[in-house]
Amino acid sequence: MSSPTAEKTMMFGLEATHDRFPSLIALRTKALEIANGASFPTRKDEEWRYTPLNLLRDSAWTPGNHAGVTAADVASAALGDFDQIILVFVNGAFSAELSSPLENEAIEILPLSSAISDGKAPRLGELAAVEESFSPVAAHFGVLKKQAMHQFAALNTASFTDGAFLRLKKNQVVDRPIQLLFLSQGANVGNCARVYVVAEEGSKGTIMETYASVGKTTQSFSNAVVEVFVEPNAFLEHVKLLKENDRATHIGLTEVHQSADCTYKNYCINFGGLTTRNDLNVNVNGQNAHTRLDGVVCLDKEQHVDNHTRLDHAQPNCESYEVYKHLLDDSATAVFNGKIFVHQDAQKTDAKQTNKAILLSNKATMNTKPQLEIFADDVKCTHGATVGALESSMEFYLQSRGIPAQEARAILVYAFAAEVIELIGHEGIRTELSKMLFTKLGVKQ
Amino acid sequence: MLEIQNLHAKVEDKEILKGINLTVNPGQIHAIMGPNGSGKSTLANIIAGKDGYEVTAGDILFEGESILEMAPDERAAVGIFLAFQYPVEIPGVSNTYFLRSAVNAIRRAREEKEMDSLSFMNMIKEKLNLLHLDNDLLKRSVNEGFSGGEKKRNEIFQMAVLEPKLAVLDETDSGLDIDALRVVADGVNALRDQDRGFLVITHYQRLLNYIVPDFVHILMDGKIVKSGGKELALQLEEKGYGWIEEEVLAKA
Ligand SMILES: Nc1ncnc2c1ncn2[C@@H]1O[C@H](COP(=O)(O)OP(=O)(O)OP(=O)(O)O)[C@@H](O)[C@H]1O
Ligand SMILES: [Mg+2]
Numbered sequence: 057m058s059s060p061t062a063e064k065t066m067m068f069g070l071e072a073t074h075d076r077f078p079s080l081i082a083l084r085t086k087a088l089e090i091a092n093g094a095s096f097p098t099r100k101d102e103e104w105r106y107t108p109l110n111l112l113r114d115s116a117w118t119p120g121n122h123a124g125v126t127a128a129d130v131a132s133a134a135l136g137d138f139d140q141i142i143l144v145f146v147n148g149a150f151s152a153e154l155s156s157p158l159e160n161e162a163i164e165i166l167p168l169s170s171a172i173s174d175g176k177a178p179r180l181g182e183l184a185a186v187e188e189s190f191s192p193v194a195a196h197f198g199v200l201k202k203q204a205m206h207q208f209a210a211l212n213t214a215s216f217t218d219g220a221f222l223r224l225k226k227n228q229v230v231d232r233p234i235q236l237l238f239l240s241q242g243a244n245v246g247n248c249a250r251v252y253v254v255a256e257e258g259s260k261g262t263i264m265e266t267y268a269s270v271g272k273t274t275q276s277f278s279n280a281v282v283e284v285f286v287e288p289n290a291f292l293e294h295v296k297l298l299k300e301n302d303r304a305t306h307i308g309l310t311e312v313h314q315s316a317d318c319t320y321k322n323y324c325i326n327f328g329g330l331t332t333r334n335d336l337n338v339n340v341n342g343q344n345a346h347t348r349l350d351g352v353v354c355l356d357k358e359q360h361v362d363n364h365t366r367l368d369h370a371q372p373n374c375e376s377y378e379v380y381k382h383l384l385d386d387s388a389t390a391v392f393n394g395k396i397f398v399h400q401d402a403q404k405t406d407a408k409q410t411n412k413a414i415l416l417s418n419k420a421t422m423n424t425k426p427q428l429e430i431f432a433d434d435v436k437c438t439h440g441a442t443v444g445a446l447e448s449s450m451e452f453y454l455q456s457r458g459i460p461a462q463e464a465r466a467i468l469v470y471a472f473a474a475e476v477i478e479l480i481g482h483e484g485i486r487t488e489l490s491k492m493l494f495t496k497l498g499v500k501q
Numbered sequence: 502m503l504e505i506q507n508l509h510a511k512v513e514d515k516e517i518l519k520g521i522n523l524t525v526n527p528g529q530i531h532a533i534m535g536p537n538g539s540g541k542s543t544l545a546n547i548i549a550g551k552d553g554y555e556v557t558a559g560d561i562l563f564e565g566e567s568i569l570e571m572a573p574d575e576r577a578a579v580g581i582f583l584a585f586q587y588p589v590e591i592p593g594v595s596n597t598y599f600l601r602s603a604v605n606a607i608r609r610a611r612e613e614k615e616m617d618s619l620s621f622m623n624m625i626k627e628k629l630n631l632l633h634l635d636n637d638l639l640k641r642s643v644n645e646g647f648s649g650g651e652k653k654r655n656e657i658f659q660m661a662v663l664e665p666k667l668a669v670l671d672e673t674d675s676g677l678d679i680d681a682l683r684v685v686a687d688g689v690n691a692l693r694d695q696d697r698g699f700l701v702i703t704h705y706q707r708l709l710n711y712i713v714p715d716f717v718h719i720l721m722d723g724k725i726v727k728s729g730g731k732e733l734a735l736q737l738e739e740k741g742y743g744w745i746e747e748e749v750l751a752k753a
Contacts, residue, residue, distance in 0.1 A: 448552065450591050452552065452573060453643075454603075455550075456577060456582075457659060458606045458610065458663070459602050459603055467598075467599075468594070470593075472593065
């Protein structure tokens with residue numbers, strides 16, 4: 057179907073980047089077809105009902121240039137201050153100068169572009185397999201199926217310029233987190249980042265994506281796809297921090313595949329942006345796997361965040377916990393749509409989902425839709441949602457001890473949101489995110 | 502230091518306090534006793550500045566100034582403290598953080614220098630010992646998962662830290678075992694001096710063996726119907742409230 061909206065998906069001069077990776081031409085051509093074939097999501101689409109994309113649709117986007125970002129910009133945009141490896145991408149292009157040295161014994165770290173063109177990465181076979189599986193037959197699996205449903209993922213496949221390839225090697229424990237910093241700079245820049253992460257058998261580590269704006273960025277659009285494979289007995293913590301300016305649009309799809317006996321923990325920290333949509337799909341394909349999906353949304357003004365999570369429990373004896381907390385001030389709006397599918401074979405699944413919102417203004421809005429679909433009979437699944445104002449009795453308690461009303465509220469909202477941040481295992485990330493939250497809420501440390 | 506003058510107050514259109522007069526001078530301990538629902542907590546909450554009460558007549562003066570228009574934190578800053586009958590749990594806020602925020606907020610309001618963390622911690626540890634409380638209480642969230650008795654001790658611990666000029670204790674003795682009762686009383690007595698006043702709300706004479714009051718007032722149906730010395734508490738213990746009701750009726 058070629059409709060007027062089809063042109064709108066051809067942002068970023070797709071033709072130009074089309075032949076950047078000759079080995080991917082077939083894949084990208086197909087993806088472009090999908091992207092163009094789908095109509096632009098509107099609020100009539102159930103999955104996009106609460107998330108307005110007019111700005112995205114009605115603006116012209118350019119790839120931008122890659123110059124002018126300094127080490128100081130990186131220092132202020134990246135989450136510091138702890139021992140880590142940072143990879144910096146400016147408007148979608150990898151910057152070796154701004155990044156840490158990539159050599160590492162325990163983990164293979166490559167800009168995706170070199171991983172693709174050098175064929176260095178053994179795991180790239182899988183990306184190629186992804187390419188082949190673009191046949192309708194194989195379209196039942198993972199990201200491809202979603203790509204057909206999620207045109208932004210297809211758009212990403214068609215037009216990503218770079219990204220990261222991370223491979224935590226077998227049985228290696230990586231203490232230093234890897235932070236992928238995606239910076240938008242300049243007017244009306246739009247870019248697609250693609251990330252591919254494998255935590256090999258028995259490995260352990262922490263990865264982080266940070267999306268930030270530099271300088272006087274006016275409008276920007278970042279469209280990311282992150283694929284994560286967690287192999288047996290691996291342990292992976294994955295933090296996504298969104299701190300773009302309040303004119304930025306972000307759409308991100310994270311597709312996770314968990315094997316048996318592994319642990320995957322995802323923390324989605326929404327501290328910025330104008331319009332954000334995160335899709336997080338976790339496919340639990342092995343037994344005895346542990347999953348945590350947690351999120352904090354802290355917004356004000358006209359900010360909007362839409363978190364869609366989907367957990368597919370396909371195998372028995374797995375447990376998953378999910379806690380999303382929202383703090384909404386001014387006219388901010390948030391959406392939480394949490395799907396949990398417990399498939400027929402997934403007996404003894406233990407799945408808990410909670411989402412809570414505190415509305416700090418009567419113009420703030422929370423839309424929440426938990427969705428449990430259970431096809432197995434011997435499972436424990438619960439979900440719960442609360443939306444409300446701050447507890448006045450707690451506020452009075454703090455005030456009666458001398459703490460002024462505004463500070464009392466800040467302390468209470470901090471405590472509410474910090475519960476999620478406190479779950480993060482990596483101390484440096486945890487501490488720095490707590491500090492960010494303190495600053496954001498105007499709480500004294 | 503505290504003058505309650507003809508105080509009338511309503512909650513949701515229901516008149517609860519019907520003309521209370523009470524003066525607490527520096528150095529004095531006043532006990533308030535009275536049946537359930539007579540308005541004791543209402544009075545305590547209004548002194549501390551809780552929302553939801555409408556003062557329809559009268560005034561409360563603290564050191565000569567009306568406090569009715571003051572926010573609760575401003576009242577704390579001038580030296581008013583309420584130990585709650587039912588302390589709330591505040592998940593996610595550690596006791597240390599909470600207390601340091603309180604101490605420093607009060608110091609800022611008084612235009613004093615904030616306390617550095619070392620002197621703060623030293624001071625806190627000293628007060629913990631005074632209340633026989635465990636160090637790990639500091640790391641825990643305010644009142645979260647505390648037993649009834651621990652919550653009450655935590656109130657007195659906070660009082661010891663903030664050193665108010667006027668402390669209102671609302672049934673701090675309820676739910677305490679004998680040892681905890683003594684500890685709480687020690688906490689109060691340690692703070693007792695010629696400049697400080699206490700308003701102790703209780704149902705039991707027992708507490709007053711440890712915290713010996715200068716005056717005992719009986720609050721019934723929103724009014725102080727009888728005042729006396731510490732022996733009044735003993736009489737109550739023995740005879741209940743019936744004879745006072747009769748006395749009131751006879752006078753009317
Ligand atoms: N928010 C409210 N709405 C309606 N009635 C209220 C409210 N708060 C208090 N009251 C009523 O006011 C009266 C006095 O309550 P208060 O808590 O002051 O009693 P008390 O003397 O402290 O009792 P107790 O000894 O049981 O603690 C009670 O009848 C109570 O039900
Ligand atoms: Mg009471």
